Amino acid sequence: MSDALVIIDIQNDYFPGGAMELVGAQEAAGAAAGLLSRFRQAGLPVVHVRHESTRPGSTFFLPGTEGAQIHPLLAPQPGEAVVLKHYPNSFRETNLLEILRGFSATRLTFCGMMTHMCIDTGVRAAFDLGFACRLAGDACATRDLAFGGRSVAAADVQTAYLAALGAVFAQVAPASELILP
Numbered sequence: 001m002s003d004a005l006v007i008i009d010i011q012n013d014y015f016p017g018g019a020m021e022l023v024g025a026q027e028a029a030g031a032a033a034g035l036l037s038r039f040r041q042a043g044l045p046v047v048h049v050r051h052e053s054t055r056p057g058s059t060f061f062l063p064g065t066e067g068a069q070i071h072p073l074l075a076p077q078p079g080e081a082v083v084l085k086h087y088p089n090s091f092r093e094t095n096l097l098e099i100l101r102g103f104s105a106t107r108l109t110f111c112g113m114m115t116h117m118c119i120d121t122g123v124r125a126a127f128d129l130g131f132a133c134r135l136a137g138d139a140c141a142t143r144d145l146a147f148g149g150r151s152v153a154a155a156d157v158q159t160a161y162l163a164a165l166g167a168v169f170a171q172v173a174p175a176s177e178l179i180l181p
Contacts, residue, residue, distance in 0.1 A: 001132065003181060004105035005039040007032060008049045008090055008112030008122050010074045013067035014141065019060035022113055022141040023154035031139035032111040033073050035175040040077070042180045045103040047081045048074070049090045051118065088114075089121040097129065107132040109178055110170070111139035115161045127169040136175035137162045 010029055013019045022028075039046050052068050053061040061068045076082050083096045090096050100108070108131045112119055119140050126133050142161070145152045152160075166172035 001107045001181065002104045003039075003107050003109065004045040004047060004100055004103050005036065005109050005111070006047050006049065006090070006096075006100075006122065006126075007036065007074055008110065008114075008118050009051045009061075010071050010111075010113055011050060011061060011067065012069050012071055013060040013065075014113045015071060019062075019067050020143075022143050024141045024158075025113065028111075028113070028139050028141035029071055029073050031136060031175040035109070035111055035136055035139055035178065036074055038180060039109075044180065045081070045105065046076075047083060047096065047099055048076045049083045049085055049094075049096065049112070049118075049122075051085050054086050088118045089125050090118065091122070091125045091129070100131070105131070107134065109134045109136065111136040111175065113141050115140040115142040116145065116157050120161055120165065123165050123170050133170035134178050135162070135165055135170040135172045136178055137166075137172045139175045 014022045014025045051061045052063045081099045083094050085094050108126050123133050142154050142157045144154050162172050
């Protein structure tokens with residue numbers, strides 16, 4: 001089995017002072033940085049995914065802004081792939097699949113931001129494309145949501161999405177428990 005790490009949207013706008021601060025972003029980034037270090041030490045491929053919003057009226061990840069840049073804690077090193085996306089799904093209208101096939105990757109480990117949106121769609125798409133998927137649940141962050149006059153705390157959003165992804169689409173575990181070959 002050939003492994004690759006996919007880091008989705010760990011960008012400045014999700015951190016304190018950013019345009020779309022997430023609950024637990026700093027802690028999630030720390031866990032993701034540890035996972036990134038392990039992949040680098042093992043000489044395994046890493047792909048950074050960075051979102052730029054091109055939708056009219058967007059308020060974060062605006063092109064050319066500091067908020068749209070990858071957080072320094074997870075800055076790409078020379079030779080690591082960086083994929084630019086404009087939709088929640090990291091595979092939609094990007095070269096991510098081509099890059100992963102170029103690595104002969106069969107198992108993907110995911111971490112990143114906006115568990116309920118970009119992590120969810122990315123993991124499900126990878127599963128549908130035939131990859132074995134793992135998700136570092138503590139290396140992801142989300143935010144409070146509201147619907148129908150009800151509020152859902154970020155911790156509950158996180159739990160619900162990790163539970164759903166873990167039921168079928170991915171092995172969900174803390175970053176420290178995701179063993180490399």
